[in-house]
Amino acid sequence: MGSVAVIGGGFGGLTAAAELARSGHAVTLFEGSSTLGGKAQVLHSAVTLDTGPTLLTLPEVVRSTFERIGASDLLPAFHRLPLQARYTWAHQPGRTFECFEDLAPTLASAQAFGEARALEHFYAEAEGIYRSAGEPYLEAPLEGLPSFLLRALRRGPASFLSGMQLGTLDALAYRHFRSPELRQFVNRFATYVGASPYQASAAFAMIAHLERAEGVHHVQGGMGALVRALHQALERLGVDLRFGQRARWESRRRELVAGPKGGEEVFDAVVVNADSLADEPLGTRELAMSGYVALLEVDRRLPLAHHHVVFGGDYPREFGELFSGEVPSDPSVYFCHPAATDETMAPAGKSGVLAMVNAPALRSEADALRWPEHAARLRERCLKTLLSLHPALRRAEVKVLGERTPVDLAARGAPGGSIYGFLPHGRLAAFERPPMRSKTPGVFFAGGSTHPGGGVPMVMLSGRFAAQLAQEHLLPLPSRGEGRGEGRTPVEEALR
Numbered sequence: 001m002g003s004v005a006v007i008g009g010g011f012g013g014l015t016a017a018a019e020l021a022r023s024g025h026a027v028t029l030f031e032g033s034s035t036l037g038g039k040a041q042v043l044h045s046a047v048t049l050d051t052g053p054t055l056l057t058l059p060e061v062v063r064s065t066f067e068r069i070g071a072s073d074l075l076p077a078f079h080r081l082p083l084q085a086r087y088t089w090a091h092q093p094g095r096t097f098e099c100f101e102d103l104a105p106t107l108a109s110a111q112a113f114g115e116a117r118a119l120e121h122f123y124a125e126a127e128g129i130y131r132s133a134g135e136p137y138l139e140a141p142l143e144g145l146p147s148f149l150l151r152a153l154r155r156g157p158a159s160f161l162s163g164m165q166l167g168t169l170d171a172l173a174y175r176h177f178r179s180p181e182l183r184q185f186v187n188r189f190a191t192y193v194g195a196s197p198y199q200a201s202a203a204f205a206m207i208a209h210l211e212r213a214e215g216v217h218h219v220q221g222g223m224g225a226l227v228r229a230l231h232q233a234l235e236r237l238g239v240d241l242r243f244g245q246r247a248r249w250e251s252r253r254r255e256l257v258a259g260p261k262g263g264e265e266v267f268d269a270v271v272v273n274a275d276s277l278a279d280e281p282l283g284t285r286e287l288a289m290s291g292y293v294a295l296l297e298v299d300r301r302l303p304l305a306h307h308h309v310v311f312g313g314d315y316p317r318e319f320g321e322l323f324s325g326e327v328p329s330d331p332s333v334y335f336c337h338p339a340a341t342d343e344t345m346a347p348a349g350k351s352g353v354l355a356m357v358n359a360p361a362l363r364s365e366a367d368a369l370r371w372p373e374h375a376a377r378l379r380e381r382c383l384k385t386l387l388s389l390h391p392a393l394r395r396a397e398v399k400v401l402g403e404r405t406p407v408d409l410a411a412r413g414a415p416g417g418s419i420y421g422f423l424p425h426g427r428l429a430a431f432e433r434p435p436m437r438s439k440t441p442g443v444f445f446a447g448g449s450t451h452p453g454g455g456v457p458m459v460m461l462s463g464r465f466a467a468q469l470a471q472e473h474l475l476p477l478p479s480r481g482e483g484r485g486e487g488r489t490p491v492e493e494a495l496r
């Protein structure tokens with residue numbers, strides 16, 4: 001058994017720390033701030049609001065992680081949402097598309113646009129993409145394109161080719177749908193990875209399949225409850241938690257050292273959950289999008305869906321602006337209203353609402369200075385959009401509890417405030433992510449920028465993979481693979 005430093009307490013670091021401690025290693029976790037969770041923070045007022053992630057896909061990855069670390073008893077309940085999301089259009093009152101867990105009402109909703117059959121065909125193709133490209137990608141730590149190609153080929157040449165011949169997400173949407181509304185529904189999945197649908201691979205259609213097949217979930221008490229459960233699990237596993245310690249690591253005289261400057265200690269392995277792009281100067285490379293968030297308390301219980309997206313008028317222009325570094329002039333607004341599902345999120349007669357608008361990552365220090373002005377404009381846009389959805393609601397009934405801008409995200413270590421760090425634009429972007437394995441032996445990366453990518457279940461898988469690599473570094477060969485899933489993919493294993 002060895003000693004391991006984990007640098008950063010986001011979902012990736014928490015998972016890696018728990019997995020390694022459960023395997024018997026002595027784990028020290030350094031978190032630069034005073035709370036765990038990273039981007040997954042919570043605001044408690046009369047209402048409870050997650051300020052970061054809200055929507056959980058692939059719940060079995062989370063469930064199986066808690067099983068693996070012996071903490072199933074701590075796992076909060078998950079609610080599967082029958083209405084997964086409602087979509088409306090700011091400039092077309094009355095137009096609505098609703099996506100349900102059940103396919104039949106979703107197709108009925110698409111039929112209002114004459115697109116029921118097209119949607120069915122789209123979902124079939126999205127599933128094919130997931131089976132041929134998604135599963136092999138999520139199967140194991142990514143150690144280069146050739147190993148992925150071998151895994152993909154094992155699924156058969158036809159499947160391999162269907163996974164490989166991919167254009168952009170928008171091209172796929174265009175091929176399936178005539179209505180701009182349904183194309184917009186598909187294109188929005190690129191924002192789950194902070195990308196533009198006009199430049200990201202059609203492979204991201206697999207997210208639509210996963211939401212349909214595995215459901216859209218809410219964690220009872222919010223994502224903050226999941227962070228608290230992991231915190232408890234780490235304490236129970238004896239992880240040494242060091243708060244308020246921004247750590248660094250290096251190889252010094254053939255030893256690995258990690259810890260706050262001047263207070264480094266020697267470890268056998270290090271897992272870095274700080275974004276692997278955080279050390280690059282701003283402007284070095286184009287980053288995935290950031291976001292603006294307004295946290296609202298409403299003095300009445302709104303009939304708002306749990307997830308509601310109000311699209312702006314011109315999606316190509318919106319992404320054109322975003323990837324030119326501008327705050328969109330006519331942005332789409334996403335609302336999350338957790339009390340629609342979970343009574344513990346707001347008292348009777350109140351609603352807590354998170355409103356979010358996509359925003360460009362910061363490209364320079366000067367960009368940061370303009371955010372007070374951008375925030376004022378986006379705040380008004382969010383409030384106006386919410387009021388337009390509820391004509392009886394008065395402005396005086398809505399209190400702005402707080403806001404989060406790219407500058408806030410950057411202050412917590414996200415490069416340029418980018419939510420997902422690495423920008424997956426281009427057909428082969430998935431293979432160009434910063435590697436999980438550092439050039440320094442014994443140092444591994446976990447988190448949104450590295451494999452397999454951003455989003456809560458993905459970074460939990462990344463924490464699992466980093467722990468696996470660290471474990472292989474620490475233990476002699478015969479001990480490897482103990483307790484693992486006999487060649488099953490983590491997702492397959494999770495879904496068993």
Ligand SMILES: Cc1cc2nc3c(=O)[nH]c(=O)nc-3n(C[C@H](O)[C@H](O)[C@H](O)COP(=O)(O)OP(=O)(O)OC[C@H]3O[C@@H](n4cnc5c(N)ncnc54)[C@H](O)[C@@H]3O)c2cc1C
Pocket residue numbers: 007008009010011012013030031032033035036037038039040051052053054055056057245246247248273274275291293356409412413414419420446447448449454455456457459
């Ligand atoms: C507004 C918003 C909405 C989102 N919505 C969703 C959603 O609905 N569903 C979803 O699945 N995902 C969503 N996400 C994305 C999701 O939150 C992230 O992909 C995920 O939480 C990132 O986890 P991570 O492991 O990469 O670490 P991070 O959350 O980035 O945490 C890294 C941690 O490391 C610490 N750290 C950094 N450097 C150091 C250092 N040198 N020393 C010590 N500590 C350090 C930081 O303080 C931080 O706590 C959203 C994110 C945001 C911001």
